[in-house]
Amino acid sequence: MSTPEWLAHAPAHARAFLEGRQLDEVECIIADLSGIARGKAMPAVKFAKQTHFYLPSSIFQQTIAGDWADDGDAAFLEPDMVLTPDFSTTRAAPWTADWTMQIIHEMSEQDGTPVPVAPRNVLKRVVSLYTERGWKPVVAPEMEFYLVARNIDPTQPVIPPIGRSGRRAAGRQAYSMSAVDEYGQVIDDIYDFAEAMGLEIDGILQEGGSGQVEMNLRHGDPVKLADEIFYFKRLIREAALRHDCYATFMAKPIQDEPGSAMHIHHSVVDAATGRNLFDGGDGTETAEFLHFIGGMQKHLPSVIALLAPYVNSYRRYVRDFAAPINLEWGRDNRTTGLRVPISDPESRRVENRIAGMDCNPYLGLAASLACGYLGLVNKLDPAPQYAGDAYDSDDGAIPRDLSAALDIFDAATEMHEVLHPRFASIYSSVKRLEYDAFLQVISPWEREHLLLNV
Incomplete structure (x- = not known):
């Protein structure tokens, strides 16, 4: 042989x-x-x-x-x-x-x-900009997705799958081990496929939605991690199909349930020494740490169209549904769009909670890193840290529909130079064509409330 x-x-x-x-x-x-x-x-x-x-x-x-x-x-x-x-x-x-x-x-x-x-x-281009300055970006993505019953009729709502107990998955069971066990055969196949493919899983847990799962990946090189997410999406779908259900990465597949995010943890290290640029060596936060946050606060609005690429994406940005509606930042505060998790100083990082799981992983990571890069290069200062419930601070920075997001993206010439002007032009054209196609579809809500009432 x-x-x-x-x-x-x-x-x-x-x-x-x-x-x-x-x-x-x-x-x-x-x-x-x-x-x-x-x-x-x-x-x-x-x-x-x-x-x-x-x-x-x-x-x-x-x-x-x-x-x-x-x-x-x-x-x-x-x-x-x-x-x-x-x-x-x-x-x-x-x-x-x-x-x-x-x-x-x-x-x-x-x-x-x-x-x-x-x-x-596009992602390689952004990473190369860091490399040229002697920096090495490090990311750690979190993947959220739903396991749902087979849906062969798009006119029908998506519903949770039936678990091994014979009952449909229930919501509000975050971190429940028994909830994960309900579809344990799918999880087992995900582990088996990942092992055969040489993919490492940091952990799997039940999220807050009915049939919603979160999978964490270990930190590493952005291109390598984007490749892995690309592969993971395919293997997870295949594992679900083996057990008569679907895996979906839609941002908001089920009405009144939380959406699915792709939270991205960021740090930047000195390529020569391996030192985390966000740590001052004595446990203090550095100017670079604050500049990275400042870049995200200033430039994330211009790339929401990449982080939330479909009309459905914006259904995720709903107050109190475990999704951010602002670009505030805070330490260990999950109501802010930008969170600084608890960590030792060497692992200090910034978590971008804005991206949806429906985004292209290469473009989601590229867009997020581009914002931090511009903050570092231009030494941008962030707004003061937000203390308390940031849902009370809807700062209006996040556009609430794809059309508005594309308008901001089209005007962001500084961001175009980072990602590539040719890419920006094609991306906008494709997304506007998708949005126009969506506008031709009449929804059940419109027929129910407008047909005989207006």
Whole structure:
């Protein structure tokens, strides 16, 4: 049984998964603007004989509904981009019937420059700005999602799944071990898939919603963590399908239940020494720590369209539903949009609680890091720390619908330079097309309250 030469460049967990087995298929994938895996699947023998392949760059102009936005630059030509495998991202696809590997690919123009609209490249661009200044950003994401009953009719509301007790999952059971056990078979498969893929889980717990789960990842490199979230979303969906339910990462899938967030913990270390720039060495907070918060307070409004990318995203920003409605900051205060968790000085960090789990992980991390970067570079001071219930301080900084968020994003030229102007243009075009499509849909609420009353 021959082993493909390229597997020598793959991580040990991928080689271990295939030990004594014949590789059948390789999935060559990238993430589009929505975070959907797109690419090609091919026989392993064919993959071993090629160094790259092509996909049209118009992939990044496709909306979540499958429509195509105009990029204003000879879109009809649909030029190809060059995809080359990043072998460090090789991971098993343990849910498939045959022996399959997934590999995330690098995306470049035909002249070799990175495709500026590709979400993974946007994140790499932001990380490189830190690197140029001798800094190394560190992130630790938290993933929230719902397990829900199968929903094959979009006109019907989403409902919680039936657990092993025969009853539907109940809400307001945060941190309950018995609530997690209700769908323990799904959780078991998530652990098994993650182990086969070499993915590390820091912990899993029951959140406050009916069937809502939170999964924590350990801290690390932003690109690596974004790759892992990209993979995790797929494996979690596959684990749920095995047990006759869906996993959804919608920001607000169930009426009157809490939304699902992707909280992002941030720190920045000196690349040469490994010292946390937020810690003064004697337990004190540094100016850099405050500047990072100041950058988030000033610039987060301009990237809400990336952190909350769909019309449904804004249903999460509701007072007292475990979601922030402000950009205040505070220590160990979950009512603020920016929280400083309890930690030892070396682990001092800032938690961004604004991002929804429906955001593209590459773009969510890029946007959040970009805000902190601008705060560090421009030495921005934050507002005073908020003490008390920050729900009493709706500062109006967070736009409450996608259209308003896009207006702010379009005007944020300083942010465009960080993310890339070309990306900003395409992203806005795609999201405005999605918003226009949404406006054509008449909801049950409108029919119920307006049809005969206005």
